[in-house]
Amino acid sequence: MPDIGNKKTFSLDDAQVMVVIGSGAGGGTLAAELAKKGIDVVVLEAGKLTSRGEFLPDEWASFGQLAWLDKRTTSGSWRVARDFPNLPAWICKTVGGTSVHWAGASLRIQPHEFKARTTYGNLPGANLLDWPLTRVELDPYYTRAEDKMGVTRTHGIAGLPGNNNFKVMYAGASKLGYKECSTGHMAINSAARDGRTHCFQRGFCFQGCRFGAKWSTLYTEIPEGQATGHLELRPESQVVRIEHDKAGKVTAVLYHDAAGKLQRQKARAVAVAGNSIETPRLLLNSASAKFSDGLANTSGQVGRNYMRHTTASVYAVFDHKVEMYKGTTMAGIISDESRFDPSRGFVGGFHMETISLGLPFYAAFLNPGAWGADFARAMDGYAHTAGMWIVGEDMPRETNRITLNHDVKDQFGIPVANVHSDDHPNDLAMRDYGFERGEAVYRAAGARQTYRVPPYPSTHNLGTCRMSAKPADGVCNSFGQTHDIPNLFISDGSQFTTGAAENPTLTIVTLALRQADHIAEQMRKGAI
């Protein structure tokens, strides 16, 4: 058993601890913040502790090491359900959660995007709502999060140097007249900072950063929290149920420990940060006589409004070599299309961000299921290929949702999550437009061939326990505190009222910082 790094451990019967479920971007940050305030926290993480030295520079092997591979099912008309029926999402099951895998793009949600319902109107088939929060309220926390994560082009931190893939994007973007193209805002050290070294441009950001240049709760927040003596990390501890008392307050969680034994940890309060599929699944699986539709679900919104961003990729082949894999995976961004401009035929906006895949993943994701001469020719062009990912706002829909699949059980005999999604017409219009713009960028840079690549299994999973001003419209308030149960919190991307066009993690961390202040305040007042 490796040294987990705990300075202190807590007993299962200690009813004064705060339990945080999940150690990723949301849970890891919240737990560390609480610990720094002197609040005792037990972090229960389903995945193993993998150290930086164990990361593998090998796409498939790393996927096996870090990804969430417990069974899930899918339904709906989205292409992922056809191509990857048991892999709706590409996220992690490991200490640090998906912050181990992420690329590091860290963008603030734009002011108008917090008011999606007001700005976009009442789109048929969409369940739009304004956030119970404004950008102005969040800005001080965004500033703290950017400092903590070392986001480039904030706090006087230099941008990362551009790699080959970025050079191609920049050439095309400037020819088209785009003005907002740079190496972006990345939570990757461009110079040594905060005890972590600078990026060495390995190109394995999706496989874990062995240099620790990229921010991840695995080697930032969690050890910092442990160092306070107020945070105990328990890896390989998968929570299967949250319990409550007669009054309806949560009192304990049941989890399977590393040996598979069922344990009960008492709790003063519980924060759920299992990412937007597992979080609603856990609330639904915790249904009781008192809460027959699942915990915190009087609104009926738990699991609904599942969002995954409107995504797609464009890859383009050039006469000369590109070697997109040399350097950071997400090396540059074009933000001109992120504005609100319905004249393009859709509401919401999108960013174009470079992406690179190694040869193995390029083969798997270029056109899942494809074979034959055309596919082989695309593979032949690998070294001459540049790539970008389109990430835009998708519409929340009540019918896009996480439900329990009672016919399929996991290793603990618990119903797995089914992920249902149908693209909204707005999503389809945006994706088509994004494809066209992405291809235009590469043609302007001299591409001889472009490829439109469908969405990968979802990396951004959002909205399934959304925050709302009114209890009837959502699951939690602007602090992630559930409307129904005051000592139960949602602490991950499930809280998002709408998806916005930006990569979500900076906002997840920002909300966790704000939530930590709120929880400490509530505890001080004796409210929880």
Place this chain on the structure above:
Amino acid sequence: MESPVVSDRDPAGTEAPVASGAPIAPTRRGLLHATGLLTGTLALSSALAALAPSRSWALEMKGLSSHQGAVLLAFTRHLYPHPHLEDAVYALVVKELDSKASADAATKTTLAHGVAQLDAIGSGDWLKRAKPLQEVDVVSLQGTPFFTLVRSTAVVALYNNDMAFAHFGYGGKKGNDGYLYKGFNDLKWLPNPPAAASGPIPKA
């Protein structure tokens, strides 16, 4: 670990992919236990020669016969036709199919039936059939469990090994220490973006 199989159409996550590198050199002991053997020689000009211990290679199979292996190799060449890619790389797909067949009887049967079906179409030996006709046969088998198994194995195994990385031009684990001081931003056919859009190279 339970196999994270994601689809019958796509293998993302099926089993651990084949080991990188050239198929194993034959040993006397191995040969005694193998049921089948595939052999070949790397082209003199092959860039892959540097990666292999010798120019001749051999793949010993535990679950498949030599003929089955050869048919599967030819079938895979039609699925993912790269005229200049050595048989030694396609043999890694056969290697993976062989290990799946030795681990699972149903897989072995699927492969045996598929090869038998091809041989029947080819009047006893599909390998003797004209290439354009083989092509037609491959298309006609699309959607069968045999086709799906071979394709989904091939799309992983063919492109996930050091020889394929060398052939297609991917750095693979060579990038583990980072490109920052070796080959970073070495694209010369486009101008450098302005400094404001990029950032400084950290000092070594």
